[in-house]
Amino acid sequence: MKQRHKFLEHLTLDLNPTLQSKRCGLDFLTLAARQSSKFQFFTFYILFFTFCLSPISVGAVDITQQLHRPLNSSVLRESRDDADSLLRIAQDQYASGYAEKTVESCLRALDTYHAVGDLKAQGITYDLLAKAYVGLSRFKEAEDAFRRRLAIARDTQDFQSQIFALNNISTLLLQQGESKPAGNTVEEALTIARNVQNIEGEGLSLSNLGLVAARSGDYNKAIKLYESALYFRRQTGNAIAEANTLNNLGDAYLGAANYQDTIGAYGAALRIAKTKSDRTNYLRAIDGLVTAHSAVGRYERAFDLLEQRLAIAKESQNLREELKSFESYAQLYEQMGNYPTASNFYERAILLARTLKDDKRELLLVDRLTKMLKR
Template identity: 40%
Template sequence: MHCTVRFGYGFVLTALLGMPAAYAQGTLDDQLRQPVNREAINQRRDVADQLFRLGDRQAEQADYQSALRAWRQAVELYYEIGDTASMEQVYGKIGSAYAQLGDYTGAETAVRRQLAIARDNQNFSTQIFAWNTLGTLRLQRGGVESAIQSYEEALNIAYSIQNFEGIGLSLSNLGLLAFAQGEYDAAIEYYELAGNYRIRAGNLVGRANTSNNLGDAYLAQGIQGKAIGAYRLALSYGRDSNDVTSQLHAIDGLTDVYSARRDWNQVRTYLDERIALTSNSDNDWFRLVTYKRLGEFYEATGELTLARDQYERAYELARLLEQTNLEVELFNRLLNF
């Protein structure tokens, strides 16, 4: 199925604000006409590649400020040697690091630069994912209409080159936006179409995420049977791809449905699966949610001593993680025991 999205183009990202100053002073063709010192270029590339990898390692350790310093140096060197393909990649990583730090303005600036370079390089795949990222960043800052434009621009490009992964991602993001606005019927339509394209792209994790989102939309509409089917499909894809996050989302969705039905045997079955996935995890958030859900289960089934024990575990982790709102909620629950 192909759909065409029409809308007014409200902006054009052609200027690379804040890029190395020399970028605005000449084209890549101008640089290529200069005498070439291959040895110097190779040396700069080696240093840039090392900085690129250093930034990756630092980001993996959540040291985003250090990663940003390494990537900024790398992008300057890639610019000097005219390696715009590597610049695309680095600006994408810089955008992600700023987003992790909560600096959505800095993130958007970096992604704009990535997008402008991708346009110059006619790299349509990067354009698709950059537009999707821009949409999400704009949504974080409350720009719903500009987010819609970004997702639709990504979708149009993806359709134009039949990039199934890009189509699925763009449709899924439009579904998330519709869901956030309470437009559940529209969200379901987007998710169902997105799922078909994600199957064609062979992206199991993406398919799991879209199925989970579809389950959430069905559940919001009170369509429990279809919600169960969507969550079970997501859980299957999550298992096949060994993606813990999507498995936990599906398990929590199924737990919510069966709790509403007071089918405690099914709830216990899925909680046991959640315990297996998180008990030995070094992810404190995953374990916190497990303890909280176990507390809710024991409280609902009248096993109050066990409920209190689980809430206390969750409370301690909430304090450790500085999850203030959750800490208050759990403290108030403990007052009832």
């Protein structure tokens, strides 16, 4: 079965969000040979989910309260007011899913914030700019923005922002396959969190360290790190962050082919996500449960879950999630040897990919269908 993508957390890079990332997952092949690819498929997803839970995102009133404005002239004050307005607009654009417009507004605001030398305002803007770049899959530019955010946090002795910026940078490094630098960066974040006794930052960093370990294939280490992360995440009372780490834990158990504990972790994430109306974690938990149940031959339960998934996608009019549901149906029927029904779902997924102008997905689905029909 196919799994969703994931990013490291903070942004979590705790990666869905208003901005939909251009996700590119790996396929699940035979159960015996695909444990490694199963985990990789989750990686991009978490990345993005993480970004969207960033506590640095603030509303218009909060921005006005946060930005310090020592101005010496009415001209500077007027320019600064314009920049504050642009930042509020950028946040609204980001919340509405307009990544390109968010970038434009942030860059314009930054011109003024640099001119007046307001570091705090620059930090807030760079954080939002980075998230918009992530939504556009412009990862190098996102990393640069996060590094600028980190530099400002260091200059202002803002330890919490340092922790989050380091986690976000680590996420992007991991997404680019740089596991060792990603791990070192998260370790630095964890050290800062422990030194300043920041429980939220410690839970986040441990969760992301678990992702680094799992990405390296060390699922036992990842499981221990996720369990430690859960201890801190529960202390903060952040249920969505807890659900995200539970999904990570499910990924690690799945990678280790421990299906019983996989189902337990995903099931816990599902319950929390349902209570909190957290559609992102809910769908991700369903995807993990479908894979785990089908791996042990519990096809009826897998189909029940897929029915829920498709209903949610249609209710929210989310064509991309609907496409993923059709694709999962196709793979499950193919796994069972029911090729006619699998073919029908592949064709429906191909039509949606065409509607979404997702050429890569369309080609991949056509290739899978062609190979299946040749059997």
